[in-house]
Amino acid sequence: MSRHRDDTGAKLGMWLFLFTELFLFGGLFLLYAVYLSRYPREFAAAGREMHVVFGTANTAILITSSMLAATAVSAIQRDERRRVLWSLGGTVLCAAIFLFNKYLEWSAEISHGFYPNSPRLAAGPPGESVFFSLYYLTVGLHGLHVLIGGTLLIWVAVRVRRGVVHSGDYVLLENGALYWHLVDLIWIFIFPLYYLIL
Amino acid sequence: MSSAEQAQPCTEGGFWRDTGRTGITSWIFSTDHKRIGLLYFYSTFGFFLVGVMLGLLIRLDLMTPASTLMGPQTYNALFTVHGVVMIFLFIIPGMPGAFGNLVMPIQIGARDVAFPRLNLFSWWLYIIGAGIILTSLFTGNGPPDTGWTFYVPFSARTSTNVSLAVLGVFTIGFSSILTGLNFITTIHRLRAEGMTWGRLPLFTWSLYATAWIQLLATPVLGITLALILAERLLGTGLFDPTRGGDPIMYQHLFWIYSHPAVYIMILPGMGVVSDIIPVFARKPIFGYKMIAFSSLAIAAAGSLVWGHHMFTSGMSDTAILVFSFLTFIVAIPSAIKVFNWVSTLYKGSISLEAPMLFALSFILLFSIGGLTGLILGAAATDIHVHDTDFVVGHFHYVMFGGAGFAFIAAMHYWLPKFYGRRYAEKPAIVGWALMFVGFNVLYFSMMVLGLKGMPRRYYHYLPEFAPLNLVATIGSWILALGLIIMLVNLFRGLFRGEPAGDNPWGGATLEWSIPTPPATENFEQEPVVTHGPYDFTRTGEP
Numbered sequence: 001m002s003r004h005r006d007d008t009g010a011k012l013g014m015w016l017f018l019f020t021e022l023f024l025f026g027g028l029f030l031l032y033a034v035y036l037s038r039y040p041r042e043f044a045a046a047g048r049e050m051h052v053v054f055g056t057a058n059t060a061i062l063i064t065s066s067m068l069a070a071t072a073v074s075a076i077q078r079d080e081r082r083r084v085l086w087s088l089g090g091t092v093l094c095a096a097i098f099l100f101n102k103y104l105e106w107s108a109e110i111s112h113g114f115y116p117n118s119p120r121l122a123a124g125p126p127g128e129s130v131f132f133s134l135y136y137l138t139v140g141l142h143g144l145h146v147l148i149g150g151t152l153l154i155w156v157a158v159r160v161r162r163g164v165v166h167s168g169d170y171v172l173l174e175n176g177a178l179y180w181h182l183v184d185l186i187w188i189f190i191f192p193l194y195y196l197i198l
Numbered sequence: 199m200s201s202a203e204q205a206q207p208c209t210e211g212g213f214w215r216d217t218g219r220t221g222i223t224s225w226i227f228s229t230d231h232k233r234i235g236l237l238y239f240y241s242t243f244g245f246f247l248v249g250v251m252l253g254l255l256i257r258l259d260l261m262t263p264a265s266t267l268m269g270p271q272t273y274n275a276l277f278t279v280h281g282v283v284m285i286f287l288f289i290i291p292g293m294p295g296a297f298g299n300l301v302m303p304i305q306i307g308a309r310d311v312a313f314p315r316l317n318l319f320s321w322w323l324y325i326i327g328a329g330i331i332l333t334s335l336f337t338g339n340g341p342p343d344t345g346w347t348f349y350v351p352f353s354a355r356t357s358t359n360v361s362l363a364v365l366g367v368f369t370i371g372f373s374s375i376l377t378g379l380n381f382i383t384t385i386h387r388l389r390a391e392g393m394t395w396g397r398l399p400l401f402t403w404s405l406y407a408t409a410w411i412q413l414l415a416t417p418v419l420g421i422t423l424a425l426i427l428a429e430r431l432l433g434t435g436l437f438d439p440t441r442g443g444d445p446i447m448y449q450h451l452f453w454i455y456s457h458p459a460v461y462i463m464i465l466p467g468m469g470v471v472s473d474i475i476p477v478f479a480r481k482p483i484f485g486y487k488m489i490a491f492s493s494l495a496i497a498a499a500g501s502l503v504w505g506h507h508m509f510t511s512g513m514s515d516t517a518i519l520v521f522s523f524l525t526f527i528v529a530i531p532s533a534i535k536v537f538n539w540v541s542t543l544y545k546g547s548i549s550l551e552a553p554m555l556f557a558l559s560f561i562l563l564f565s566i567g568g569l570t571g572l573i574l575g576a577a578a579t580d581i582h583v584h585d586t587d588f589v590v591g592h593f594h595y596v597m598f599g600g601a602g603f604a605f606i607a608a609m610h611y612w613l614p615k616f617y618g619r620r621y622a623e624k625p626a627i628v629g630w631a632l633m634f635v636g637f638n639v640l641y642f643s644m645m646v647l648g649l650k651g652m653p654r655r656y657y658h659y660l661p662e663f664a665p666l667n668l669v670a671t672i673g674s675w676i677l678a679l680g681l682i683i684m685l686v687n688l689f690r691g692l693f694r695g696e697p698a699g700d701n702p703w704g705g706a707t708l709e710w711s712i713p714t715p716p717a718t719e720n721f722e723q724e725p726v727v728t729h730g731p732y733d734f735t736r737t738g739e740p
Contacts, residue, residue, distance in 0.1 A: 009312050009388075012386060012387065013383045016383065030451070034444075130435070133434035
C-alpha cells in the first residue's frame with residue numbers, strides 16, 4: 001500500500017499547531033497586560049533591572065537564525081544539500097548561543113536576588129515580584145521552545161543528510177523552519193514587552 | 199437469515215482481521231482510525247463506568263444529612279476525582295476520540311485521517327495522562343481534594359497530590375489538541391470527490407466545529423495548569439494576593455478554556471442527534487445549513503462567555519453585564535438546532551428504536567439543561583443559585599442528559615456497524631426507559647434542592663433537605679440499573695446478536711454504503727459522492 005502523501009495537508013497541520021502555541025503564550029501575555037495595568041510603576045522599576053544588551057543581542061541572533069532557516073528552505077528547492085546543512089547548522093548554532101546568553105543573563109539576575117520567591121523580591125513591592133515571576137515563566141517557556149526547535153532542526157538536518165528530505169519532498173524541512181519562525185516571532189513580542197517599553 | 203450466518207463469530211471480517219497481524223500489538227500500535235476509535239471507546243467508556251461508581255458513592259453519602267459512610271476528606275477527594283474522570287477522561291476525549299475516529303473518515307469518503315500516526319500518538323498521550331492521574335490517586339498525600347476546577351488559592355496550598363493530577367490533565371490536553379488538529383486537516387483535505395461542504399454529514403460538521411475549540415482553547419488550559427505547577431513548585435505567587443497576584447485571574451484563565459470545553463463536550467452529541475433523527479423519521483433533515491452554521495456559531499460565541507462562571511467572584515459589574523448578555527446570545531444557535539430537530543420530526547414516519555429514543559431524550563434533557571443554564575446566565579438569578587445543587591443538576595442535564603445520552607445513542611447507532619452484530623431491541627428500550635426515569639428523578643430533585651438553598655459539594659447538610667436527597671439517591675439507583683441493562687444487552691448483542699447487515703437503519707450517509715464491518719481501507723475504490731447525506735431516495739448509494 002503506497003503511503004498517502006499530502007504536503008499541503010502537512011503544512012496546514014503545522015500552521016494549526018502554531019496557532020496553539022500562540023494561545024499557550026497568549027495566557028502569559030494576558031497576565032502581563034492585566035498586571036501591567038495594575039502595577040505600572042513597579043513594572044517600570046523592575047524593567048530597569050533587565051539587561052537590554054543581552055536582550056538586543058539575543059534578538060539579533062534569533063532574527064539571523066530565522067534568516068538561515070529560510071535560506072535552508074530555498075536551498076533545498078534547488079537541491080543544494082551542502083548549503084541546506086550549513087544553514088541548518090547555523091540556525092542550531094544561533095539557538096545554542098541564544099540559550100548560552102540566557103544562561104549568563106539569568107545567572108546575573110539570580111545573583112542579584114531576582115528570582116521567584118526570593119527574599120529580595122519578598123521585601124520589595126508586590127508588583128515587582130509579579131513582574132519577575134512572569135518574566136521567568138515567559139522567557140523560560142520560550143527557552144524551552146528554542147530547545148525543542150533546535151532539536152527538531154537537528155533531526156531534520158539528519159534526514160536531509162540521509163537524503164530522505166530532498167528537493168522532491170521537503171515538507172518536513174519547511175515545517176521545521178515554520179516552527180523556528182514561530183519561536184523567533186514570540187521572542188519579537190517578548191523583547192519589547194520586557195526590555196524596551198517599560 | 200441462515201444459521202451459518204448466525205454461527206459465524208461477530209468480528210470475523212473487515213478491519214478486525216485483514217491487517218495480517220494479531221494480538222494486542224495489532225491494536226495498541228495500529229494506525230487504522232477504526233482500531234484507534236475502538237481503543238478510545240473502550241478506554242473512555244471504561245473511565246465513564248469508574249466515574250459512575252464514584253458518582254453513586256457520592257449520592258450514597260448524601261442519602262442522609264449526616265452520613266458517616268466516609269470521612270470528609272474522602273468525600274472531597276470523591277467529588278474531585280468524579281469530576282476529573284468524567285470531564286477529562288470521558289466526555290472531552292470520548293466522542294471525538296471514539297466515534298469521531300470510527301465514523302468521521304468514512305463519512306467523508308476517506309481512507310483514514312490525515313495524520314494516522316499522530317492519531318495513535320494522541321491515544322497514547324491520553325493513556326499516559328490517564329495513568330498519571332490514576333497514579334496521583336494512590337501516591338503522595340492522597341488524591342486531589344480541590345474539585346475538578348483546581349481553584350487557587352486552595353490548589354496552590356493543599357498538600358494532596360494536585361501537582362501530579364494537573365500534570366496528567368496537561369498531558370490529556372495535548373492529546374485533545376492533536377485530535378482537533380488532525381480532524382480539521384482531515385476534513386479540509388481528505389473529502390472524497392463530490393463531498394462538498396454542503397454535503398458533509400452533520401456529525402462531521404459538529405466535529406469540525408469541536409476540533410477548532412479543541413485546538414484554540416486547550417492551549418489556554420495548558421498554560422493555566424502549568425501556572426498551578428509553577429505556583430506549587432516555584433512559588434511564583436502570580437495568584438497570591440499577598441505577593442501582588444490575583445486569584446480571579448486564575449478563574450479567568452481557567453474558564454477561558456473550560457467554558458468552550460463544555461461545547462467540546464456537547465457539540466459532537468448534537469451532531470449525533472442531527473444524524474440519527476432524520477434516519478429514524480425517514481425524512482431529510484430540516485434546516486441543514488442552519489444546523490451546520492449553528493455549530494460554528496456555538497463554537498465562536500461560546501468562546502466569549504466564560505465570565506458567567508464568575509458572577510460572584512468579585513469582578514466588575516460591567517464585566518458581569520457583558521458576560522450575561524453574551525451568554526444569552528449562545529442560546530440562539532442552540533435553540534436553532536432544537537427547533538430544526540423538532541421540525542424534522544414533523545410529519546415524519548417516526549420509528550422509535552433505541553438510538554432514536556436516546557436521541558429524543560437528548561432533545562428534551564438538553565433543552566431543560568439549556569434553559570436552566572439561562573437562569574444561571576442571568577446575573578440576578580445566578581446570585582441566588584450560585585454554588586448550589588441547582589448548578590450540579592443543570593450541568594448534569596447538559597453533560598449527562600445531553601452529551602452522555604448522545605454517546606449512548608451513538609453506541610446503539612454505530613457500534614453494530616463496526617461489530618457486525620446488533621443488540622436486542624426490547625431490553626434496549628427497557629434500559630433506556632429506566633435510565634430516562636432515573637435520570638430525571640436524580641437530577642430534577644437536585645435542581646429543586648438547589649433552589650431551596652442546598653449548597654453543592656457539602657459533606658453534611660441541614661435535615662430539611664433530607665427527603666429530596668433521599669429521592670435523588672433512589673433516582674441514582676434506577677439510573678444505574680438502566681445503565682447495567684443497557685450495557686449487558688448492547689455488548690451481548692455486539693458479540694452474539696443477529697448480524698446487523700450493511701445498513702440496519704436505512705441511513706444515507708457514506709458509512710452505510712460499505713460492507714459491515716468495514717474493510718481496513720474503508721472503500722474498495724474512492725467513492726464519488728452524488729447526493730446529500732439525508733437524501734433517503736438514494737439510500738445505499740455513495
